Amino acid sequence: MNVLVVGSGIAGLTAALHAREAGHAVTVVTKGALGDGSTGYAQGGVAGVYGAGDSAEQHAADTLAAGAGLSEEAAVEALVADGADRIAELIARGVAFDRDADGMLLLGREAAHSHARIVHAGGDATGAAISRALVAAVRRATIDVIEHAFVSDLIVSDGAVRGIRLLIRDSAGNATASELTADAVILATGGAGHLYAHTTNPVGTTGDGIAAALRAGAEVDDLEFVQFHPTILADNPAFLISEAVRGEGATLIDDDGRRFVFDSHPDGELAPRDVVSRAIARRAAAQGGPVRLDAAMLGAATLAARFPTIDRVTRERGFDWSTDPIPVTPAAHYLMGGVVTDLHGRSTIPGLFAVGEVARTGVHGANRLASNSLLEGAVFGARAAAALGAPWPGSPTLGSRESTDPAPASVEYRDGSEVPDFSRAALQQLMWSDVGLLRTSEGLRNALDTVQAWRLAAPAPRTVGEHEDANLLLLAEATASAALARTGSVGAHYRLTDAEARTAAPILETV
Template sequence: MNVVVVGSGIAGLTAALHAREAGHSVTVVTKAALGDGCTGYAQGGVAGVYGAGDSAARHASDTLIAGAGLSNAAAVDVLVADGATRIAELISRGVGFDRSADGELLLGREAAHSHARIVHAGGDATGAAISRALVAAVRRTAIEVVENAFLVDLIVCDAAVRGIRLLTDGVSDDLEFDAVILATGGAGHLYAHTTNPAGTTGDGIAAALRAGVEVADLEFVQFHPTILAAGPAFLVSEAVRGEGATLIDDEGRRFTFDAHPDGELAPRDVVSRAIARQAAAQGSPVRMDATMLGASALAQRFPTIDRVTRERGFDWSREPIPVTPAAHYLMGGVVTDLDGRTSLPGLFAVGEVARTGVHGANRLASNSLLEGAVFGARAAAALDSSAGSAPPFRSQKSPLNLADSVTFRDENARRPFSRAALQQLMWDHVGLLRTDGGLADALGTISGWRAPTPRSVTEHEDANLLLLAEATASAALARAESVGAHYRTPDRVEALQLETV
């Protein structure tokens, strides 16, 4: 079978390697250089190694609790059952996870995990280590790699995917394949502030929407609680809080316990909202205090964070550092079954572009790299039976266009479209805290905008972001209840508008 994998993070490269090892002809198409994307930026680790008193069942329970009742239990069971095998595979491919003096894997704990079960590499450089190992593994095979190629659309014929349309150096090209595996990542650049690297513009989800593929749960956007609030967005790993760092207000009080008994180790959505409210109340960013860990431990355990914080003028071994939330991860996406199949025969989706059902309304920390490895391998194994099937699990359906059923202010509709204006609108009204009025106004504005006919990569990205913004705002307006990362406040409570300092 002739297979194309679009994307080169952990999910895409795992799928490509497994497909090649199964005898398929494989091409990897990537928007930038091979290995670019979110995987290489991941500071956190891979959950799934169980010590004394821990088990896959406990991991599954923690995942379901974090998902706020909307996770697919069968998908979660697959995730934890296959986890150990996939971690062992990463080790065999050359990922050097951190070990103790006696050679045992070092296990860390992060928010909402009941046990220490997370393996890291290079302290806080797990994603970079994984990306290097998988890129090297791909380079050793006969997998064809096409770099700096932009996915314009899926080619659909006779109700099945037949290939992809690419834009490379300004030239459009249609390529035919027997199966397409989307591994294009999320859409962090829908928002004014995000941890995601440039280019994370939802291209795979947008292409799927245009092809009529089922998409769900776009309203569930996870905001990472702790981004360094000084300079360009830089994530301060949840593992820092797992090691004992605290979050304090301007008087030094640990305020997160007001929101949840687990304090700093509560689920990400809870901690993010607590930080946002406290920052708004005091008029300045909250701070993370890691001074109790000491300079030597911080430098050894978190070398990347240690270097960047010092480059930006902070000695975090002696003083707390300012932090703020930012858009981080999309729990929704292209709906798949347990083997990555979508509603369009021949089309698979893996990684953040997919909605496998694992994450529900809120992703558990360090489950994303695991999900990419587990479901990337499963999708490759299912290629020979890719006739397509209706995915077995669906959450609440969310209409993609509610423009006819909402009212909005005329002045909003007259605002000219730009990527920056869209990102700020999404941040203000479809972000951490959402109101009926804010969502309706945002949707009205978005529905009234028209991006220019796309010719360049940037223009195609803008069109994709505008399409996804309408779908996300529509889904958020349709889901009236607060659940997980989707938090609705009464109209009389104004949604917070956060600014990165």
């Protein structure tokens, strides 16, 4: 088969390598350079089952608990069942996970895990180590790579995906339109963190794969579940402070030095991410400034050895976290929803697979368990490759049509009041304020009306930047709509009641 893999993080490169090893002709198309994307930024590690007393069943139970009842058991079981093999495969491909003096894997613990089961590399540089190893493996394999290529749309014909449309940029930044056909397309384009004014995601995470799948008619779900990482250094630009720091014993304190997260959950700093993020937002609003992460008890030597990247960056920013607590705040981090797939990455359109953060596999439910993201990319990237050429199960009949941009219905905006001018920054601030960590009915309706008005007025995109803006607008509309439709709170989707909303203005302004 002729296979196109769109994206070059852990999910895409794992799929590409497995597909090539199975004898398929593979081309990797990536928006930036090979290996660019969120994988290289991952600090914490990969969850697996290695420690004494741990088990796949316990890992699954932790994943299901974090998912707030909305994870799919079959998907979680697939994740943990295949996890050890995928970690062993990463080691075989050259990822040097950290080990103790006896050569045993060092295992860390992170929030909502019942055991220390996180393998890491370079202390807090796990994603970078994985990315380097997978890029090197792809370079050694007979896999074609097209870099600096933006996928503007999927080619749909006779009810199946037959290829992709591209804008390929040269060294001067000029883009040339092109098309590639294939027997299968595997989307591995990551999430949509740049929907928000504050995010841990690298530039370029603009929801391109999900938007293209939406236009092609694929089913998308759970977009309302956006994970906000609790601990981002409260200093520009955004820099993530790994959950593993709290796993090693660091605490969150307010201006009075009190460990306030216990007010919200008995596990305190190791509660699920959504709980910790909301607790931080509320406490920061109450005290009129950011809360702090206290890691001083770990000592300068341990911090430098275990978290060398964080140690270097915080010191470069003027913070000495070995002696003083550092200010932290939440930021948009991970999208639990995406293109709906089965357990082999197959979407609802024949020929289209989705793996990694672009996909909604059912693993994460309403809230992702820490360090399951890299694992999911590796597990389902391999599973998608294994399903290439197999009969496509139970897909709907879509008829023969090309990709189209689903236009919003005509809206009356705020009783005729003036719509603010569109810019990407304006969209990001709107999403941060109204479709962020704490949500209200009024805010969600305002966001949906504004985004629909912007989409109605938007010209047809021509440049890569304009296509990204169009994708962000489409994803913003779908996210706000999904959040408005889900009236109850669950996991990362938290809707204030009308009574709470009346007294929450300071919190909403803070977050």
